[in-house]
Amino acid sequence: MNSKQFQILLTNDDGIDSPALWTAAEALSELGYVTVAAPQEQQSGTGRSFPITSTGTIRKQTLTVHGQEWPVYAVGGSPAQTVQHSLLEILPQKPDLIVSGINYGENIGEIIHFSGTVGAALEAASADIPAIAVSQQLLDPDMYLSNSPEIDFSATAQITTRFARMLLENRFPTSANVLNINTPADVTSDTAWHITRLSLHRVYQPILRREGGWEGKGEIGGKFTGIDFSTLPKDSDAYTLYHKHEVSVTPLTLDLTARVNLQELEDSLRK
């Protein structure tokens, strides 16, 4: 290995057994040395959480992908915890880039708050490491937790590699802390991309299922509502993905200060 080789940490929220993780690992390996550390279990919907109940165990495994052997690490933790175990225990040095994904299913709009894929990227950004969260739209919600080998993630992996190269070669403005990339279900490596903003329409509605009374188990799921996507702002992630069927690239920030005049707000509060 060349000493100047870029160090890339690859993680996800679907867990170490996700075929999409392997597809990303292969594609990114043309840019540098890829260390794969991912949650041992499925961690979809866990956001940037740090559950105190996580075991924190680390299991080193070897996986063979297309004849190449990869040392990989399965971590008993959430995606954000997996990033911290990687930084503090697994990696010999701070990586140049962290990629989280490729996720089974899109992470757009406010979904990013509870997405484990984005949670890992936010954790990386908090440690001042450039980060990409990448997700591929799935048309069948039953596939979100499937880790199905039937889905082709290769085009998304190529697009990820393209943006990863930009970040590694410092050809990307630093004002963004995380790039959140979403590709449409029918993505090819030629699909056009656009810089977008998060859609603030609640596209994913919580659904509550409860059999019997409050004393029984109540489950919260969700579904995409029948929004007329053509009515969404044209520069939003939802419009780009659902209406144009193109690749959405949203720069995210860790700074959630409202876009208002703070002095005016303070004056109005003191009245």
Place this chain on the structure above:
Amino acid sequence: MSSQAYQILLTNDDGIGSPGLLAAAEVLSALGEVTVVAPRVQQTSKGRSFSRASDGIIEEHPISLANGRQIKGYAVGATPAQVVIHALHEILPEKPNLAVSGINLGENAGNCVTISGTMGAAFETASSGIPTLAASLQLPAETANYYDHDQDIDFSTAGHFTALFGRYLLEQGLPDGVDIFKLEVPFSATPATPWQVTRHSRLRCFDIKIDRPGTWQTSAQVTGVPMHLEPGQTKAGTDLNAIRMEGIVSLTPMNIDMTARVDLNALDQSIRSGK
């Protein structure tokens, strides 16, 4: 109380037994009709996560106030964000006028807000268009215990400021372009301590520590300890600077929109031209 009383949803991440929750219930009850819906057990650092392991069971848990009154309370087997969904879909008869999350045991300044369960509940109510106040009381770093419900902690000052900004939201509503008021009260504050509208700091406020007594194959605990900050490390006018450097109360207007504050078109062009 008149039928016109403001409806207030009070929740938290520390769980139904937290003294911070009770302190908020006390002061908010003077402003309107408070319904407490909180996690059954401690949910610190769960962010806005949705856990499939949650049972979603709802138990009635009335809250007794100091004046002898009882208000409606419910304990839910769920994460803070899930608790909000249960509250809005199953418990409250109508959308509340105000949602308050807290008062949290420990600060939520800097970029750890996306880890915070207090903020996770706040993001959830704000996403439903409810004016939201997230309130946290800093704990002294040396003795901080973020998980146990230390009944000796004095929440009266944090309660004072919770009522101050809660009343503002009820009477004036959220200012245009703001989704959440995030309140941080330093542990040394009194009701006379000044407050300031602040920016949200991008800095971490907690250092992550891994306590691993054995090998990788055995369990390890990941915890956060308040980060040591040198003077000059925090930017003036930020939440972190206000509570950690100046010891003043911080009120940050927040957005749920995490899009970077950049000119998106210029960014698009700059990438396409390879600059």
